[in-house]
Amino acid sequence: MKIKVLAFGIAKDIFGSPAIGLELANDSTVYNLQYLLEQQYPRLGQLRSYMLAVNNEYALPGDTIHERDEIAIIPPVSGG
Amino acid sequence: MTTQIQILSTPLEIQSAIYWIMSPESGGIDIFIGTVRNTTKGKAVIRLEFEAYEPMALAEMEKIVTQAEEKWPIQKALIHHRTGVLEIGEIPVLIAVSAAHRAAAFEACRYIIDTLKQTVPIWKKEIFEDGEVWVAAHP
Numbered sequence: 001m002k003i004k005v006l007a008f009g010i011a012k013d014i015f016g017s018p019a020i021g022l023e024l025a026n027d028s029t030v031y032n033l034q035y036l037l038e039q040q041y042p043r044l045g046q047l048r049s050y051m052l053a054v055n056n057e058y059a060l061p062g063d064t065i066h067e068r069d070e071i072a073i074i075p076p077v078s079g080g
Numbered sequence: 081m082t083t084q085i086q087i088l089s090t091p092l093e094i095q096s097a098i099y100w101i102m103s104p105e106s107g108g109i110d111i112f113i114g115t116v117r118n119t120t121k122g123k124a125v126i127r128l129e130f131e132a133y134e135p136m137a138l139a140e141m142e143k144i145v146t147q148a149e150e151k152w153p154i155q156k157a158l159i160h161h162r163t164g165v166l167e168i169g170e171i172p173v174l175i176a177v178s179a180a181h182r183a184a185a186f187e188a189c190r191y192i193i194d195t196l197k198q199t200v201p202i203w204k205k206e207i208f209e210d211g212e213v214w215v216a217a218h219p
Contacts, residue, residue, distance in 0.1 A: 006133070008131055008132075008133050008201065008203055009131060009203030009205075009214050009217065010203075010214040010217040012131075013214070046218065047217055047218060048216060048217060048218055048219045053133070053136055053201070056135050056136040056139050057136075057139075058199075072133055072136065072201075074133070074136075074201050075203065075214070075217055076216040076217055077197070077198070077199065077200060077201055077202060077203060077216075078197075078202070078203050078204040078214070078215035078216045078217075079130065079132070079137075079161060079172075079173070079196060079197060079200050079201075079202025079203070079204065080114055080161075080172065080173045080193055080196050080197040080200075080202075
């Protein structure tokens, strides 16, 4: 399935774009996606930490990703 | 509880937040105003830039206010957060809480700003004379 991943803050700099498209196997988990992303963008692994959000909620590594989910990379937040 | 949660690209208005948060039922209001400081770790800051993942940031701020309401008897809560370029002295965040008694307002206000800084997907870039850095991104 094709998915789109939104990027914010430093993740946007690492992608060189506010969003990227990826091909992901059906029934992939958040962990699978993280692995794929870090292979393609090794600088992600150098961050202090980061989370993935699925449909505007922080996701857990075991969560399954579905086509048309809104996925975003959430690098360490620094609002306020 | 009545809430007002907004992400704005225009200057935050202290006075209108105060008008909104005050009510005849309240015995006190507590306001936290974040301001852009001119240094970080001894280094001069020229300006800040804020970026938000808006739909999720709004949802996370709603959650924080709901948690605060579960912990303390508060009446109204307001969170306004800026995005875009902010100069020194400008206001990136404004939080206001009203309650019948002051302890609840103080504690809830502090809880809201402390939790916002940990969970709400908003990012701050510091711009210096000689470069720029996304705050907290690297170890």
